[in-house]
Amino acid sequence: MLTLLWAFPSSAQRPFHYRPDAFPPVDEPAPKVLNMASTVAEMAGWDRYPTYETYLAMMQQWADEFPTLCHVDTIGTSIQGRLILSMYIEPQTDDDLYRPEFFYSSTIHGDEVTGYVMMLRLIDTLLHGYGSNPQYTDLINRTRISINPLANPDGTYYRGNHTVQGSRRYNANNVDLNRNYPDPFGTAKEALQPENDSMIAYVSAHNFRLSANLHGGSEVMNYPWDCFTSVSNPHPYADWWKEVCHRFVDTSRTYNSSHFRDVYESDDGVIAGGDWYVIHGGRQDYMNYYHNCLEVTMELSSSKTLSTSRLNEYWDFLQHSLVNYIAEIHSLPGTSGIGQPEEAGMRLCVYPNPAAECVVVKGLVPGMMLEMYDMTGRRVMQGTKPVLDLTALPAGIYLLRCGAMTARVVKE
Numbered sequence: 001m002l003t004l005l006w007a008f009p010s011s012a013q014r015p016f017h018y019r020p021d022a023f024p025p026v027d028e029p030a031p032k033v034l035n036m037a038s039t040v041a042e043m044a045g046w047d048r049y050p051t052y053e054t055y056l057a058m059m060q061q062w063a064d065e066f067p068t069l070c071h072v073d074t075i076g077t078s079i080q081g082r083l084i085l086s087m088y089i090e091p092q093t094d095d096d097l098y099r100p101e102f103f104y105s106s107t108i109h110g111d112e113v114t115g116y117v118m119m120l121r122l123i124d125t126l127l128h129g130y131g132s133n134p135q136y137t138d139l140i141n142r143t144r145i146s147i148n149p150l151a152n153p154d155g156t157y158y159r160g161n162h163t164v165q166g167s168r169r170y171n172a173n174n175v176d177l178n179r180n181y182p183d184p185f186g187t188a189k190e191a192l193q194p195e196n197d198s199m200i201a202y203v204s205a206h207n208f209r210l211s212a213n214l215h216g217g218s219e220v221m222n223y224p225w226d227c228f229t230s231v232s233n234p235h236p237y238a239d240w241w242k243e244v245c246h247r248f249v250d251t252s253r254t255y256n257s258s259h260f261r262d263v264y265e266s267d268d269g270v271i272a273g274g275d276w277y278v279i280h281g282g283r284q285d286y287m288n289y290y291h292n293c294l295e296v297t298m299e300l301s302s303s304k305t306l307s308t309s310r311l312n313e314y315w316d317f318l319q320h321s322l323v324n325y326i327a328e329i330h331s332l333p334g335t336s337g338i339g340q341p342e343e344a345g346m347r348l349c350v351y352p353n354p355a356a357e358c359v360v361v362k363g364l365v366p367g368m369m370l371e372m373y374d375m376t377g378r379r380v381m382q383g384t385k386p387v388l389d390l391t392a393l394p395a396g397i398y399l400l401r402c403g404a405m406t407a408r409v410v411k412e
């Protein structure tokens with residue numbers, strides 16, 4: 001595995017690792033083969049990348065085959081008119097159980113396509129396993145799962161809809177979409193891109209509590225923040241993140257111990273984003289800061305555009321970790337089971353409650369937004385201040401969230 005190390009001048013003592021965005025990607029030895037599937041049937045062996053049309057056909061076929069289990073959401077449209085889709089998996093049931101929402105999204109960098117196929121295969125595995133595989137059945141019964149396999153289709157199909165050869169990182173405007181999100185502490189260089197604009201609308205319309213953004217070019221679990229080092233501003237749930245990321249890596253290594261080993265600082269395959277290298281405008285920080293959604297960046301393969309002959313190997317060692325990560329939503333920090341506060345000390349404290357005008361909130365998590373939802377799940381308020389003015393809201397029950405902590409508020 002290629003690792004570039006060099007001394008950093010004087011003050012900074014630690015060596016520096018290769019940055020996937022700044023240096024040529026680690027690549028596989030030739031010959032690299034990128035076979036394409038021009039039909040859904042040709043995807044059966046999971047050893048090809050789908051053409052754009054095949055991708056659309058796969059999503060449609062699943063929706064047709066499992067109409068009571070899933071539907072396809074159109075998140076938006078790319079600059080060149082390609083669809084940004086998500087498979088939303090949720091069984092139609094009569095109960096009104098609370099099911100937390102989970103989100104996977106891959107290939108915001110168009111040439112990092114390993115996660116693209118992993119997500120398609122995950123969709124296929126979950127849908128076909130429902131009702132027969134107890135683990136998948138239980139997970140789907142308790143969780144609403146949205147899977148967006150391809151966040152930057154123009155980058156992936158840069159050379160046309162029928163090949164991923166020559167795919168590239170950027171969108172059609174030459175913008176790195178993972179540097180283009182609102183950043184609480186950075187300045188966006190470019191205008192918000194259509195792909196991200198529609199993604200923001202999508203996540204704003206949902207209440208995702210746990211998510212992951214899938215990349216390639218290294219093998220490491222990169223937890224928030226990306227815009228701070230762990231010393232300058234640790235994530236409020238840094239300890240939890242380390243545990244979750246280690247579970248992911250350790251599980252995958254039981255199937256193939258050679259993976260998650262190419263970041264110098266992190267032989268254990270887990271690193272705080274800013275300790276690897278600081279970025280601004282990344283989606284991970286955006287989701288954590290603006291949506292209270294615990295999002296991690298999964299760097300899944302050393303090669304960005306993995307040889308199709310290796311896709312099965314990667315699935316074999318990643319599939320259990322990818323499924324288990326979804327289940328982590330049921331043990332978020334400070335909660336038990338279905339996301340209710342576990343200990344009094346972990347609860348948001350609100351007073352007066354009920355209230356007609358203003359409430360004061362105690363127990364906010366530093367660095368996390370406070371959000372308020374109505375009973376339909378619609379977000380009605382967002383901010384960082386501990387005093388909330390309720391006068392504009394209709395009477396009723398509302399849910400407050402900060403990080404994983406919640407509280408009910410009654411407006412009189």
Ligand SMILES: [Zn+2]
Nearest residue numbers: 109112215216
């Ligand atoms: Zn990337």
